[in-house]
Amino acid sequence: MAAVRRLSLSSSAAPLRRLLILRPFSSSSADDQRVLTVETSLPFIGHKIDPPSRSVDTTPNELLSFFRDMSMMRRMEIAADSLYKAKLIRGFCHLYDGQEAVAVGMEAAITKRDAIITAYRDHCIYLGRGGSLVESFTELMGRRSGCSRGKGGSMHFYKKDSGFYGGHGIVGAQVPLGCGVAFAQKYSKDENVTFAMYGDGAANQGQLFEALNISALWDLPVILVCENNHYGMGTAEWRAAKSPAYYKRGDYVPGLKVDGMDAFAVKQACKFAKDYALKNGPLVLVQSYDFFEHYKMVLILEMDTYRYHGHSMSDPGSTYRTRDEISGVRQERDPIERIRKLILSHELATAAELKDIEKVVRKEVDEAIAQAKETPMPDPSELFTNVYVKGFGVEAFGADRKEVKAFLP
Amino acid sequence: MRRNRGANKTPGLREGGRSLSLLSLLSLRRFQYKYEPRSLSSPRLPLRPFLSLFFSLFSLSLAILFYSFDHSEDGSSAPDGRHPDGFVEYRHQLRQVSFRIAAPIFRRKGTILVVKSDGRHTVGFNAGLRGANLITNAVAAKTEASAKTMDSKPGHEVLLFEALREGLEEEMDRDPRVCVMGEDVGHYGGSYKVTKGLADKYGDLRVLDTPIAENSFTGMGIGAAMTGLRPVVEGMNMGFLLLAFNQISNNCGMLHYTSGGQFTIPIVIRGPGGVGRQLGAEHSQRLESYFQSIPGLQMVACSTPYNAKGLMKAAIRSENPVVLFEHVLLYNLKERIPDEDYICCLEEAEMVRPGEHVTILMYSRMRYHVMQAAKTLVNKGYDPEVIDIRSLKPFDLYTIGNSIQKTHRVLIVEECMRTGGIGASLRAAIIDNFWDFLDAPIMCLSSQDVPTPYAGSLEDWTVVQPAQIVAAVEQLCQ
Numbered sequence: 001m002a003a004v005r006r007l008s009l010s011s012s013a014a015p016l017r018r019l020l021i022l023r024p025f026s027s028s029s030a031d032d033q034r035v036l037t038v039e040t041s042l043p044f045i046g047h048k049i050d051p052p053s054r055s056v057d058t059t060p061n062e063l064l065s066f067f068r069d070m071s072m073m074r075r076m077e078i079a080a081d082s083l084y085k086a087k088l089i090r091g092f093c094h095l096y097d098g099q100e101a102v103a104v105g106m107e108a109a110i111t112k113r114d115a116i117i118t119a120y121r122d123h124c125i126y127l128g129r130g131g132s133l134v135e136s137f138t139e140l141m142g143r144r145s146g147c148s149r150g151k152g153g154s155m156h157f158y159k160k161d162s163g164f165y166g167g168h169g170i171v172g173a174q175v176p177l178g179c180g181v182a183f184a185q186k187y188s189k190d191e192n193v194t195f196a197m198y199g200d201g202a203a204n205q206g207q208l209f210e211a212l213n214i215s216a217l218w219d220l221p222v223i224l225v226c227e228n229n230h231y232g233m234g235t236a237e238w239r240a241a242k243s244p245a246y247y248k249r250g251d252y253v254p255g256l257k258v259d260g261m262d263a264f265a266v267k268q269a270c271k272f273a274k275d276y277a278l279k280n281g282p283l284v285l286v287q288s289y290d291f292f293e294h295y296k297m298v299l300i301l302e303m304d305t306y307r308y309h310g311h312s313m314s315d316p317g318s319t320y321r322t323r324d325e326i327s328g329v330r331q332e333r334d335p336i337e338r339i340r341k342l343i344l345s346h347e348l349a350t351a352a353e354l355k356d357i358e359k360v361v362r363k364e365v366d367e368a369i370a371q372a373k374e375t376p377m378p379d380p381s382e383l384f385t386n387v388y389v390k391g392f393g394v395e396a397f398g399a400d401r402k403e404v405k406a407f408l409p
Numbered sequence: 410m411r412r413n414r415g416a417n418k419t420p421g422l423r424e425g426g427r428s429l430s431l432l433s434l435l436s437l438r439r440f441q442y443k444y445e446p447r448s449l450s451s452p453r454l455p456l457r458p459f460l461s462l463f464f465s466l467f468s469l470s471l472a473i474l475f476y477s478f479d480h481s482e483d484g485s486s487a488p489d490g491r492h493p494d495g496f497v498e499y500r501h502q503l504r505q506v507s508f509r510i511a512a513p514i515f516r517r518k519g520t521i522l523v524v525k526s527d528g529r530h531t532v533g534f535n536a537g538l539r540g541a542n543l544i545t546n547a548v549a550a551k552t553e554a555s556a557k558t559m560d561s562k563p564g565h566e567v568l569l570f571e572a573l574r575e576g577l578e579e580e581m582d583r584d585p586r587v588c589v590m591g592e593d594v595g596h597y598g599g600s601y602k603v604t605k606g607l608a609d610k611y612g613d614l615r616v617l618d619t620p621i622a623e624n625s626f627t628g629m630g631i632g633a634a635m636t637g638l639r640p641v642v643e644g645m646n647m648g649f650l651l652l653a654f655n656q657i658s659n660n661c662g663m664l665h666y667t668s669g670g671q672f673t674i675p676i677v678i679r680g681p682g683g684v685g686r687q688l689g690a691e692h693s694q695r696l697e698s699y700f701q702s703i704p705g706l707q708m709v710a711c712s713t714p715y716n717a718k719g720l721m722k723a724a725i726r727s728e729n730p731v732v733l734f735e736h737v738l739l740y741n742l743k744e745r746i747p748d749e750d751y752i753c754c755l756e757e758a759e760m761v762r763p764g765e766h767v768t769i770l771m772y773s774r775m776r777y778h779v780m781q782a783a784k785t786l787v788n789k790g791y792d793p794e795v796i797d798i799r800s801l802k803p804f805d806l807y808t809i810g811n812s813i814q815k816t817h818r819v820l821i822v823e824e825c826m827r828t829g830g831i832g833a834s835l836r837a838a839i840i841d842n843f844w845d846f847l848d849a850p851i852m853c854l855s856s857q858d859v860p861t862p863y864a865g866s867l868e869d870w871t872v873v874q875p876a877q878i879v880a881a882v883e884q885l886c887q
Contacts, residue, residue, distance in 0.1 A: 180632020
């Protein structure tokens, strides 16, 4: 049932809540817990590993929550687009629409104690980790109550209490950080994993391979997730990488290629990956791959996905690809449409109800934007806060020694 | 004695007028007490003057023998006198001191006296001379002598790398979240022996040997620090950390700010830097000038075993990311440090020698060049106030400002290059804050803006030498 509460429901969603609670679309309460089996659209392709099965178990609630979460993410990104054009969001704004299935499927497979770290396309992952719309928009607009107090911006969303480590601007630099988080998880012996996400452009960074080497050497519970949207900013993957099979790039590290536009495929793959990273002797591997048993911990997932927008708001996204390609993907592989079809085919809701959900979501997003627009800008004194952490007993005095020096504990 | 007449004759012999024949007589006597004076209650000869001579000669030869063994890893262990300048200085001091003060030693029966690494006890300083303190525990025989006499002196003697190791070990005992990452820190024991023995004690999970991948293991250290661990990342040479500059600048320094205070990065990044003995351009880099403008980072530089241990412990306990700059040539400095737990404040400068005429600001290895120059300056009648700034970011403008208010003249001696070095920033900070107190323009002596050459003489000309410091002070005080 945690799946239902993942995104916070505001008061305007009361009709939606009634929709879910009163179950107008199915006859008995047992149906909500019934297990549906869904086939992923494409099979998984494994590199030095047996891929998981294509059948994924799910429940109606989970299907609906996927739909609602993805709609909210899509709506938020579209709204961010218009806010950027209205010059309320400045600088860089990298939008995630088209790739929502990765965020939502991953959340379904893990807990808040597992860690996620990603690059700058982080708005939707922040939402998935439990961030609220208001915090996102206030941060995007640089207001004081944003998730990073307005000092981070679009590329620096963080949420420590739910294990979201950001939000990083430099391509590829987050992967060693993610491996470090996994090291700390291994050090403290809690059975959690880290998902270090990066893009197909970052897959060519040297520090990625360095981090992969160390993670494999030290058996760290990290899963490297390559969100392959086929374009590294303006450069297509075949022009940037000699070997665009990013799941095979780990060489001695097993890899799995996943259809990133299918939320259930992502969910299955992430669950499989988490089990693989934590288990000491996974059955499938011991029998057929005991040669690689030593490298059992790290895994690379390649999510084959697509972004509809350009790399960022300053990129129209059509100079290096055709509009036909974009609309083709939107028609055939759109993640929200896939879930809609699944819901309709399993008769969990009517088309009108789904439209209502979308309307509610849109209203929520608009309210959040309105609230965010009213939040004040940060105080000028905020410029100097959080540069250093003061004190562990001794008060640090700054360059002009204005603060009084205290004594050691 | 006749063979000792000449230009380089030590004053003591000339003054004492000792005769070689008597010396040979003494050497024939069985010298049963090694260092300590025999009880003088029943002398058979007027022994005291002869004993003082013999003792001083003996201690001098032992000291030279001891100092000729250097244990550093960078190859400068040849016994031909390639040592940190501090030791060269001390041998000079010993030679001068041993004959002048040999008599006072024997007034204090049974004390082993220690040469402090900051040169406070050399002959020639008019202020603060507390008798000559010589280190004589060179050879294995020291344990008998030391067992008797160490009780009277508090603390224990360590070399600088041992002091760092002690600090690290104490902090690892105290907090299980402290771990060490670096190349060859584990099984090898550390390329400068700072982490020797720690891997056996704490295991492979707390003392981690990394592959040669500075960018990623620094990033991993930072990622681990984000979750609450307290890693100590060692760069084998500070210059290698240039490869990790992105991680240090963006993720280490700025994450606390860009996350709005959610993440703290209690990491310590340490390693030896600076110009060594003919190590070449790429291994003689001074990274403090590159890191100094990264916001959110704290930088400290240690110069003595005492402040090395103190700063290491404070850096580990600090919630901020701290870069601890050590120096390749200072690892074998010996000093007596307290037994009890102590830390040095990370933002504080150290007053090495109070004075009246000019403030000399320096850090790390330049401390020893400055102290050597200070000897000459005092002989010439100047009274320099020497401050080891220790904290490179932020500067301790309080101590510095008080000093400038007193002396009105500033000389900065640094090992960074002229352009964009610590001296340049310090000069700007002093001008901004203390302009009214200055009687003369701030002088800054720094290394030349060249890659450090390999040839020894060229390398010496790259770095500031004591003679230049003396000339600068003389010019400043006109």
